Amino acid sequence: MDETAGIYARESRYLDRYVQLGVAQGRVISVSFPTALDENASTDHDLLDRIESYLQGATDEFEDVEIALTVPTDQREVLEQLREVPYGDDITVEQLVSMTPGLDAGEESDHTLVRKALAENPVPLLIPDHRVRDGPSAAPPPVEQKLRAVEGL
Structure with missing residues (x-):
């Protein structure tokens, strides 16, 4: 996965909204589905490519995606x-x-x-x-x- 930290988002026609990722130290810290693009978001991230394929019907468990859970x-x-x-x-x-x-x-x-x-x-x-x-x-x-x-x- 891309090691760059930041906000990444891409429009999904299927969802009729954006898929947005928050990434820090190469780990996903958030996934959201806003109706408007965050002006600071980049559209280029490998995980967004995978999510787009998933939404088009490709089977993907995403088990290899590193997640940083900040919950109790x-x-x-x-x-x-x-x-x-x-x-x-x-x-x-x-x-x-x-x-x-x-x-x-x-x-x-x-x-x-x-x-x-x-x-x-x-x-x-x-x-x-x-x-x-x-x-x-x-x-x-x-x-x-x-x-x-x-x-x-």
Whole structure:
């Protein structure tokens, strides 16, 4: 991946908005889907090429993309487990609770923790919160639905 830090964005006709990356020290720190281009953003980044291919139907797990998660440890554990859900599969919040070490599907507070981690996911798409069919996504709802459609969910 490109080691240059900065903001990178490219328009996606499929999403009808931009895909924007924040990168620091070669790691992705944010993914967002703004409706307007950030004037400081560059359009040239290898990951944007991959995302564009993904949105056109190419299978990509993005598992090799280095991510710097700046979230509390308990949320990080949830998001790291979510990254294990394969392309084209979806799960429920309860399944994600059960997959995450230290969480109990019988505890409502653990369900709340998972929902909060999903809603505050700093890198939607790379950590595929759109694969949790009954949970919130950090991506805007129209983007979440299109990401689900790309994977046939």
